[in-house]
Amino acid sequence: MFTSNYTRFYFYFLKPNEKLILNDKERAFNKIINNFSEYLSFIYELAACEYAQNKFNIFNVSSIWGKDYECDIYYNNDDFCLLGEVKYKGKKICLKTLNELINKAKLLNLKVDYYLLFSNSGFSNNLLANKNNNVLCKDIFSFKEFL
Template identity: 35%
Template sequence: MGQKGEQIHTLKSSYERFKHLDIHELINFHCVFDAHDISLNFYDVFEAIEVCIVREFQNLKPKFSFDSPLKNELSLALMRLAKSDRKRFNIYKIFSQQVAKRVYKELFERELISVEKSLEKPIKAPKGQLLKKHLRRYQVEDKIRFNDNFTRFWFRFIEPNLSLLEEAKFDNVMRDIRANFDDYASFGFELICRELLAHKFGVEFDRVSSLWTREVEIDLFLKINEQTVVGEAKFKEHKICKNVLNLLAKKCNRLQLEPYKFALFSKSGFSKELERLKDERVMLFNMSDFEELING
């Protein structure tokens, strides 16, 4: 089976199941329950998590149990990927190269993860010169993406806490989830931002990606008609200030990019300085803008 790159679970598909939620809570639910059905109508994501996942962990465990000689390695790899920067070589730090390759092969065959290819070009030495030692060792590195948020949630919070859950220490696990939820959900939010950006420019979802190099990382990158659109997605409890735009512009300068548009996405809105900014290149997206994805 292939390494699927398409986003199957859209925000609209979550809306069809959670029509009673406002857009803020819908995004929270999508970042957890995109691939897991729940029968009750909850209004708070943490209540839903506790009732439908944390206290139901015994019933859900078989879904994430692997009938494989590598079952322990598969779980360890997924826990590492769920918590890390998603770079492909992460699991090579805990397994031998041979085991890591076998683990990836099985995870791809099970269609749990996909590869997000790096757009970075290999470093080449100027003609007649030799690259410095640390640059000769550097390898362009792809990233790994879970094919659904629910699986990533399980391996970020539930699988690592199974011993606590077995002891019925549900409150301990919920404290962990509450404390780290925004950090966890930031990538799920980034994927929804890709979805909205693709919608705005009339392109397929997979045309929008991240852009990362040895020194720089940009959340959202789209090249269309020889023009580039770059963006940042912030899933935080405070407004985005102009310094986020300034930092994004500096990243582009380092990459020698001259963007056609800068797209900023915020969970909590924007500073007055940004909102007053008169620059046609800058696009600001609040939570209400995501309603286009469910109404369109």
């Protein structure tokens, strides 16, 4: 895991495309642009985990995955449990995503204190109308809290 965004960018885009960059800059640039959203989704996920650490004053928030599940945000100790999803897509997160997350918590036998949903495209009206106080819907502007 790279701690430097420059190093991450270098090894994700520049080093693997070194020859292409030297020989055909326009094609190399287009290749980077075409894959940039996928790259940003990972950065957004890392930022969401860091947000959770700052918001709840906890450490080692990460992702978790297994054969039948994957969660972008995971933290669990004896006193506190956090589970979340991060979506960097061109569509809003809907109630279905929350329900899937709740089912993952059941599968993992977790008593979740907060469900954290991060979206760069917003949330459906049905999800926002959810009156559950342990569901936090955050967007890219939420990072301002810790700047």
